[in-house]
Amino acid sequence: MLELYEAAHFQLHGENILEEALSFTTFHLKLVETRVDYPLSTQIANAIKRPLRKSLPRLIARSYISIYEGYGTQDENLMKFAKWDTSCIDQLPDYMKLWYSETLNVYKDMEDLMSKEGKSYRVQLAIE
Numbered sequence: 001m002l003e004l005y006e007a008a009h010f011q012l013h014g015e016n017i018l019e020e021a022l023s024f025t026t027f028h029l030k031l032v033e034t035r036v037d038y039p040l041s042t043q044i045a046n047a048i049k050r051p052l053r054k055s056l057p058r059l060i061a062r063s064y065i066s067i068y069e070g071y072g073t074q075d076e077n078l079m080k081f082a083k084w085d086t087s088c089i090d091q092l093p094d095y096m097k098l099w100y101s102e103t104l105n106v107y108k109d110m111e112d113l114m115s116k117e118g119k120s121y122r123v124q125l126a127i128e
Contacts, residue, residue, distance in 0.1 A: 001029060002029065
């Protein structure tokens with residue numbers, strides 16, 4: 001039901017079925033929010049407060065890390081990786097900044113070459 005709630009937020013004007021789905025799921029999620037266990041109740045509360053479509057991905061990722069920790073089945077290395085902020089390049093040592101910059105330059109050159117073939121979208125996928 002939570003997934004239907006999130007999907008219903010992608011409705012366009014005049015899509016009556018998705019409007020009905022949104023009101024139905026909102027009503028029922030509010031009813032069960034206090035009746036379910038911790039990780040799911042937090043997930044429901046966060047979704048009702050701010051649906052994924054209307055939120056910033058980085059902030060949502062941080063909230064899902066704590067929800068994932070609540071399930072208690074996480075791998076320690078996976079949690080460290082999830083908490084790692086990839087935009088902290090300025091905190092790297094100088095030799096790593098140089099390496100990272102050169103690696104991105106290689107990807108840029110690849111993108112220039114692949115754009116001639118109409119396949120430049122693949123480079124962005126490789127970078128991510």
